[in-house]
Amino acid sequence: MSRNPVAPEVAEAAHALAEAARTGVPCPPVRGLLGEGADEAAYAVQRINVERALAAGRRVVGRKIGLTSLAVQRQLGVDRPDFGALLDDMEIADGGEVPFGRLLQPKVEAEVAFVLGADLTAEAHTAEDVLRAIDHVRPALELVDSRIADWKITYADTVADNGSSGLFVLGAAKVQPSDVDVAQVRMTLSRNGEQVSAGTGTDCLGSPVNAAVWLADTLTAMGDPLRAGDVVLTGALGPMSAAGPGDVFEAQISGLGPVRVSFSQTPKGQ
Secondary structure (H helix, E strand, O other): OOOOOHHHHHHHHHHHHHHHHHOOOEEOOOHHHHHHOOOOHHHHHHHHHHHHHHOOOOOEEEEEEEOOOOHHHHOOOOOOOEEEEEOOOOOOOOOOEEOOOOOOOEEEEEEEEEEEOOOOOOOOOHHHHHHHEEEEEEEEEEEEOEEEEEEEOOHHHHHHHHHHEEEEEOOOOOOOOHHHHOOOOEEEEEEEOOOEEEEEHHHHHOOOOHHHHHHHHHHHHHEEEEEEEOOEEEOOOOOEEEOOOOOEEEEEOOOOOOEEEEEEEEOOOO
């Protein structure tokens, strides 16, 4: 739990985002409360709402890395990676259906997921450290979302909003890291059978492994390192695609296989 007094502006931003999630009504950007360069304050907001989730009985099962693709950075007007927490109730089964309305403003992106078999607790990690720690690699879809109205976000907004996280899907394949060069994979993402995004492993900070190194070092410095069993979504391999009622998304990632999700025609609760 938080050890230090919470600044009023941090508490206000956390409350606004929590209320947006609760009501399904997006809120205005929170950057005006935190200041444009307030990375530390933005992560404090994220931490408050993750702690609220834990107090409600949810569990952290890993982390997502965001903003690793130059295409996504251009889409959102930001210029460096961030991260958010993955909670147990955010996972959707491969091929599953999401009630439309469970998310506020969903977009879909395809990426490489690592499931760790060992902790990553060094002050500085190498690519070899990360590869040794991976139990297996899986294709994944991230269903990103924003509690900020119209996705009008800056870096501070998306960090505060848990990295603009929503839900995630892990594909069925479990591939050994020695059996795939994740920097060389090729991804295509289709919506209702039509290709809407494409990319390669090099589009994710040069390699998804590089993204995981950045995350491991960042979390260790924050005193909350990656642990065995954690899922790491390493970041988009291509542009995001907006989702609507009835849409079906499927990604194919070479060497890893397919992963699929659909959205219902009817809103949540109907």
